[in-house]
Amino acid sequence: xxxxxxxxxxxxxxxxxxxxILSNGFLYASxxxxxxxxxxxxxxxxxxxQTEQVCKNVAAILEANGLTFDNVIKTTCFLxxxxxxxxxxxxxxxxxxxxxxxxxxxxxxxxxxALCEIEIIAVANP
Numbered sequence: 115x116x117x118x119x120x121x122x123x124x125x126x127x128x129x130x131x132x133x134x135i136l137s138n139g140f141l142y143a144s145x146x147x148x149x150x151x152x153x154x155x156x157x158x159x160x161x162x163x164q165t166e167q168v169c170k171n172v173a174a175i176l177e178a179n180g181l182t183f184d185n186v187i188k189t190t191c192f193l194x195x196x197x198x199x200x201x202x203x204x205x206x207x208x209x210x211x212x213x214x215x216x217x218x219x220x221x222x223x224x225x226x227x228a229l230c231e232i233e234i235i236a237v238a239n240p
Contacts, residue, residue, distance in 0.1 A: 123174035125149035145233040146171040165205035196220035
């Protein structure tokens with residue numbers, strides 16, 4: 115059985131995918147970019163502020179499933195510029211304090227010109 119996440123507190127999908135799927139005790143969340151769900155726009159060009167919005171979007175998806183950042187066991191992070199790595203990490207560390215496993219890579223482009231994107235896997239039944 116699958117349970118699809120559809121919360122208005124995180125941006126809606128901008129393509130043919132779900133915000134997240136809960137299956138067999140695991141939450142698989144699609145990559146979140148720094149869209150403000152209230153406006154549907156990216157409202158800043160600063161990596162720290164964009165990372166903050168991405169983490170708020172991840173938090174909304176976790177909350178919608180009765181979870182917290184402590185349930186996250188793996189993240190995959192995408193940066194438009196590897197030079198933003200340190201600034202990204204400063205904000206990221208405030209949210210992912212349980213230190214889940216992580217991959218972080220620089221990519222050519224992120225949808226809507228975002229500077230960062232985070233996708234997660236969380237365990238619902240630890």
